[in-house]
Amino acid sequence: MLATGVLVFAFLNVVQTSSLSVVTDDETENLTSPNLDTLDSNNVDVFRQLLNQETLIRMTLVKNVHALMKDMLTLQEKLTVAENKISKIQTSTDHEITVLKKEIDILQTENSFLKNHSAFCKNDLENLNENLDYVTKSISDVKVEVRYLTISLFDINDRYREMEKLLQCFNVSTENIKSEIEDNDQKQSTELLEMKTQHMKTIDDIRNITRTLNADLNQYKTDQWRLSDSVSSLEQFRNNQTNTKCDQKQEVAFTAGVTSSSSTWNSGTLIFNVVITNAGNGYNPSTGVFTTPIGGTYVFYVSAVEYSKQYLRIDIVLNSVSKVRAIGVDSASYQTGTNMVVLELQKGDSVWVKHSYGKGYYSENVPLITLSGFRIL
CATH class of the missing domain: 1.10.287 (Helix Hairpins)
Known part of the structure; x- marks a missing residue:
C-alpha cells in the first residue's frame, strides 16, 4: 500500500509539471515578461484568459490530488481492517475445523466400539x-x-x-x-x-x-x-x-433438553424438561431421572453451556454415584462441556445429571443443553 501511494504521488507531480508548460510551450519563464506593446489588445485578452484558465486548472488539479490522497488513505485503512478481519476469520475457521476433526475421530472411535460391542452381544x-x-x-x-x-x-x-x-x-x-x-x-x-x-x-x-x-x-x-x-x-x-x-428386542432411547437459561442454578438435579424422544418411557421430565425399564448395556451423553464466565461442572450419576464429569471453563463466555459413558444397568437403576460446582447455565429455544441415552440391542 505504501508503494502504491508513492507512485500515485509521483504521477500527480508529473501531471502538475506538465500542466505548467501546456500554455508556455514547455518554457518556465513568466508569460507576462514579453513586451506587450508589440501585441494588440485582442492578443493580450487571449493570453489573460489562457492564464486564468491555467490557474483554474491548477487549482482544480490540486483539489483533485488532495481528494485522491484522502481516498487513498481511507482505502488503505479499510483494507487493513479487512485484512485483520480475514485473518481472525481464518484463525477461527482453522480452530473450528480442528475441533470438528477431533469430534469426527471420537465419533469414529465410538462407532467402532459400538460395532464391536454389538458383535460381542450377538x-x-x-x-x-x-x-x-x-x-x-x-x-x-x-x-x-x-x-x-x-x-x-x-x-x-x-x-x-x-x-x-x-x-x-x-x-x-x-x-x-x-x-x-x-x-x-x-x-x-x-x-x-x-x-x-x-x-x-x-x-x-x-x-x-x-x-x-x-x-x-x-x-x-x-x-x-x-x-x-x-x-x-x-x-x-x-x-x-x-x-x-x-x-432383547425392546427399544429404549431418549433425548431431552433445556430451553431456558439460569444464572443462579447451583445445586441439585439438572432437569431436562423438554422431551424430544422417549422410547420405552424410561425418562421422567418432571424429575430429570431416567429409570431403567430393562437391564442391559446403555450409552449416555450430556452437553451443557456455562453462563457468561461463571464456570460449570456437572456429573452423570448412577444410583447416587458419579460416573463421568463435564466442565464448561470460565476462560471465555459460554463454554461448552460434554461427556459420554457406557454403563451396565439392571432393571430399576436410576441415572441423572447433578450439579458438581459453579453456577448457572445457558440455553436457547432450540436446546443447547441436552441429555441422551439408549440401550444397545
Missing part, C-alpha cells in the same frame, strides 16, 4: 440360546430322574412297613419265649436262653436294618427335596431366560 445371545436349549434338555432329564426316585421312595416305604411288621412278629415271639422259659424246667432253660440269644441277635439285626432303611429313606427324601428345588430353580431360570430373550 455372540453372547447365541451362547445364551445354546445354554437355554441345554438347560431345557437337562430339566427333562431331571424330571425323569425325579420320577424314578419317587418310585424308589415308594418301594422303600413298602419295605419299611414290612420290616416293622416283621419286627412286631419277632417281639411277639420273644415274649412267647420268655413265657416258655418261665414254665419249662431248668433243663430246657439253657436251650431257651440260646434261642433267646439268637432271637435277640436277629432282632438287633432287624433293628440295624431298620435304622439303615430309615437313614436311606431320609436321604431319599432330602434328595427328592433338593431335586424338586433344582427343578423349580431350572424352571425359573428358563422362564427368566425366555423373558430376557424376548426383552
